[in-house]
Amino acid sequence: xxxxxxxxxxxxxxxxxxxxxxxxxxxxxxxxxxxxxxxxxxxxxxxxxxxxxxxxxxxxxxxxxxxxxxxxxxxxxxxxxxxxxxxxxxxxxxxxxxxxxxxxxxxxxxxxxxxxxxxxxxxxxxxxxxxxxxxxxxxxxxxxxxxxxxxxxxxxxxxxxxxxxxxxxxxxxxxxxxxxxxxxxxxxxxxxxxxxxxxxxxxxxxxxxxxxxxxxxxxxxxxxxxxxxxxxxxxxxxxxxxxxxxxxxxxxxxxxxxxxxxxxxxxxxxxxxxxxxxxxxxxxxxxxxxxxxxxxxxxxxxxxxxxxxxxxxxxxxxxxxxxxxxxxxxxxxxxxxxxxxxxxxxxxxxxxxxxxxxxxxxxxxxxxxxxxxxxxxxxxxxxxxxxxxxxxxxxxxxxxxxxxxxxxxxxxxxxxxxxxxxxxxxxxxxxxxxxxxxxxxxxxxxxxxxxxxxxxxxxxxxxxxxxxxxxxxxxxxxxxxxxxx
Amino acid sequence: xxxxxxxxxxxxxxxxxxxxxxxxxxxxxxxxxxxxxxxxxxxxxxxxxxxxxxxxxxxxxxxxxxxxxxxxxxxxxxxxxxxxxxxxxxxxxxxxxxxxxxxxxxxxxxxxxxxxxxxxxxxxxxxxxxxxxxxxxxxxxxxxxxxxxxxxxxxxxxxxxxxxxxxxxxxxxxxxxxxxxxxxxxxxxxxxxxxxxxxxxxxxxxxxxxxxxxxxxxxxxxxxxxxxxxxxxxxxxxxxxxxxxxxxxx
Numbered sequence: 001x002x003x004x005x006x007x008x009x010x011x012x013x014x015x016x017x018x019x020x021x022x023x024x025x026x027x028x029x030x031x032x033x034x035x036x037x038x039x040x041x042x043x044x045x046x047x048x049x050x051x052x053x054x055x056x057x058x059x060x061x062x063x064x065x066x067x068x069x070x071x072x073x074x075x076x077x078x079x080x081x082x083x084x085x086x087x088x089x090x091x092x093x094x095x096x097x098x099x100x101x102x103x104x105x106x107x108x109x110x111x112x113x114x115x116x117x118x119x120x121x122x123x124x125x126x127x128x129x130x131x132x133x134x135x136x137x138x139x140x141x142x143x144x145x146x147x148x149x150x151x152x153x154x155x156x157x158x159x160x161x162x163x164x165x166x167x168x169x170x171x172x173x174x175x176x177x178x179x180x181x182x183x184x185x186x187x188x189x190x191x192x193x194x195x196x197x198x199x200x201x202x203x204x205x206x207x208x209x210x211x212x213x214x215x216x217x218x219x220x221x222x223x224x225x226x227x228x229x230x231x232x233x234x235x236x237x238x239x240x241x242x243x244x245x246x247x248x249x250x251x252x253x254x255x256x257x258x259x260x261x262x263x264x265x266x267x268x269x270x271x272x273x274x275x276x277x278x279x280x281x282x283x284x285x286x287x288x289x290x291x292x293x294x295x296x297x298x299x300x301x302x303x304x305x306x307x308x309x310x311x312x313x314x315x316x317x318x319x320x321x322x323x324x325x326x327x328x329x330x331x332x333x334x335x336x337x338x339x340x341x342x343x344x345x346x347x348x349x350x351x352x353x354x355x356x357x358x359x360x361x362x363x364x365x366x367x368x369x370x371x372x373x374x375x376x377x378x379x380x381x382x383x384x385x386x387x388x389x390x391x392x393x394x395x396x397x398x399x400x401x402x403x404x405x406x407x408x409x410x411x412x413x414x415x416x417x418x419x420x421x422x423x424x425x426x427x428x429x430x431x432x433x434x435x436x437x438x439x440x441x442x443x444x445x446x447x448x449x450x451x452x453x454x455x456x457x458x459x460x461x462x463x464x465x466x467x468x469x470x471x472x473x474x475x476x477x478x479x480x481x482x483x484x485x
Numbered sequence: 486x487x488x489x490x491x492x493x494x495x496x497x498x499x500x501x502x503x504x505x506x507x508x509x510x511x512x513x514x515x516x517x518x519x520x521x522x523x524x525x526x527x528x529x530x531x532x533x534x535x536x537x538x539x540x541x542x543x544x545x546x547x548x549x550x551x552x553x554x555x556x557x558x559x560x561x562x563x564x565x566x567x568x569x570x571x572x573x574x575x576x577x578x579x580x581x582x583x584x585x586x587x588x589x590x591x592x593x594x595x596x597x598x599x600x601x602x603x604x605x606x607x608x609x610x611x612x613x614x615x616x617x618x619x620x621x622x623x624x625x626x627x628x629x630x631x632x633x634x635x636x637x638x639x640x641x642x643x644x645x646x647x648x649x650x651x652x653x654x655x656x657x658x659x660x661x662x663x664x665x666x667x668x669x670x671x672x673x674x675x676x677x678x679x680x681x682x683x684x685x686x687x688x689x690x691x692x693x694x695x696x697x698x699x700x701x702x703x704x705x706x707x708x709x710x711x712x713x714x715x716x717x718x719x720x721x722x723x724x725x726x727x728x729x730x731x732x733x734x735x
Contacts (some may be wrong), residue, residue, distance in 0.1 A: 131532070347656045433573050434574075436557060436573075437572070439561070440557050440558075440561055440569075441591075441643060442588070443587060445556075446559050451586060455577030457577070458577035458578075
């Protein structure tokens with residue numbers, strides 16, 4: 001049957017964010033050694049304690065080895081053949097958006113990122129989203145800061161937080177993801193350049209979505225951002241992260257660390273739409289996305305919810321996790337991972353139940369097309385202290401065509417007999433029948449594929465904030481372009 | 486309206502349709518009856534443009550335009566509808582979203598504006614009521630977990646909404662109880678119009694008791710072997726395919 005021929009014809013999508021911004025950048029010398037770490041710290045005007053922390057992390061990293069347990073393959077990374085710091089050249093630090101290089105503003109405009117604060121149009125207030133825009137190694141702008149400050153909310157670049165809120169940074173940095181947690185976390189701790197910092201004070205409900213938009217522009221440059229979000233007692237914040245990069249033939253490394261802390265009765269909703277350049281259809285180029293994301297439900301009845309839509313990157317190695325310490329705390333992980341062409345995705349979550357009556361939910365939707373390999377890897381762990389804890393896991397895989405692979409690797413460890421765990425896994429193939437059915441009703445092959453895949457991902461996509469759900473649905477379509485014909 | 490001329494089609498090198506001729510004028514209802522394996526479903530798929538079939542000879546025209554080079558969605562936009570024998574499940578896509586997407590895709594193909602949301606909602610509710618489908622069914626995923634009868638009624642809902650000019654209904658009556666059969670027959674009868682034609686593929690006389698065909702064709706071995714009025718269906722019911730000289734494989 002020619003269903004495969006048909007399906008093969010929708011997987012050759014053009015990555016539309018692949019342009020390069022022509023902007024002069026200020027870079028660290030190539031290579032990685034203690035001097036690189038010192039260079040970065042000096043560039044950022046950091047206090048001594050921060051440099052000491054970095055150097056200790058660097059020493060730790062040097063003693064560690066690249067992890068090999070994930071189901072991904074790539075040649076050894078030459079850490080000396082990359083740049084660790086690149087910043088767009090600006091004569092003086094911009095005081096307001098008007099002083100930001102217009103080339104940069106144009107870049108974000110082209111990407112559709114609302115970097116300018118929305119004006120009141122004809123008396124209608126548009127829905128506000130505060131944005132922190134990170135370009136290569138530095139944050140170039142953060143919007144709505146004043147409005148947020150009025151409520152006591154801190155939303156700024158990580159660099160600024162180190163300068164202005166050192167006590168908070170010292171208290172929380174590395175408290176969820178310790179320096180020695182893993183190889184890439186240690187590397188990040190040594191050379192991280194910028195990222196976002198959020199602190200929501202006690203009892204405050206953040207009035208708008210907070211969003212950070214990461215863009216790698218410079219060539220041969222790794223991006224190592226650090227995000228730290230703290231929700232104090234009874235507070236709430238919803239945060240979204242987006243990312244893109246130009247098309248380059250070389251692989252670029254992105255090794256971020258995200259730490260979340262939720263205190264008593266606090267809730268953090270963290271959504272990611274990851275759209276790094278995935279490489280071309282033969283697997284040339286693309287981002288290596290080796291990211292450590294972890295949230296700690298430190299307080300009682302706290303809640304952390306991860307929602308991720310992973311469509312980009314040549315390799316994704318990422319396990320947003322929850323440590324459920326507080327009694328009655330809740331962890332959630334909703335994931336859509338799409339791997340097309342030669343992409344490799346090894347992603348999932350860890351739910352570590354420590355407190356009593358802690359609950360976690362995992363819903364993972366993996367879609368593989370082309371020659372891609374997509375693995376769900378998850379750990380659900382119940383410590384002896386976690387009485388009456390519960391987990392529900394649902395892992396669904398969808399295969400498009402017959403050259404791709406889907407793998408599910410769930411680990412469950414329980415030291416507590418009262419714990420309950422449910423695990424469900426399914427694998428489906430997008431059928432020629434479904435495509436034909438949709439096309440007979442008038443949809444073209446790509447519309448049909450997008451509709452079917454979006455249906456498959458619905459439970460996850462509906463977790464995204466409204467304004468991003470629509471974007472994500474479109475992205476699902478774009479990511480699968482060329483996978484049917 | 487629909488003109489099938491000397492159509493030859495094969496799948497995986499196996500010849501299924503072998504010189505098929507059929508002429509279905511606008512406003513008429515034709516029934517096709519034939520034993521299992523005579524190529525009835527193949528005919529419907531070939532008309533709709535499903536992949537995997539090789540057309541080796543012949544032509545199919547709808548309103549004077551040849552369909553063969555067109556993609557399934559292009560044929561749909563020209564007014565061809567296929568009611569499927571086994572409607573497909575699409576989990577996570579609500580019936581409503583599916584129909585709206587389909588309807589708007591067809592409208593775009595015809596250079597029309599997308600349908601107004603309120604108007605769409607009114608139309609679909611009216612159509613659902615006519616078929617005895619609850620509002621809840623409209624919100625459920627396309628055909629997912631539907632009973633056999635619900636799936637067939639859902640096909641009719643799509644037909645009512647898409648308003649095709651030529652509907653090919655492949656065993657829409659199979660597996661239905663008598664009440665469901667009447668509902669479906671009523672939907673078809675309500676849609677009969679001078680500009681619309683129906684090709685009803687069925688194994689049984691009983692649907693034809695409710696939807697009176699203008700012409701009945703008997704199909705065997707990939708072509709039509711007899712054509713007549715409704716009496717042909719009665720003869721078949723009474724005497725079996727032997728009466729038409731058709732030997733069925735055991």
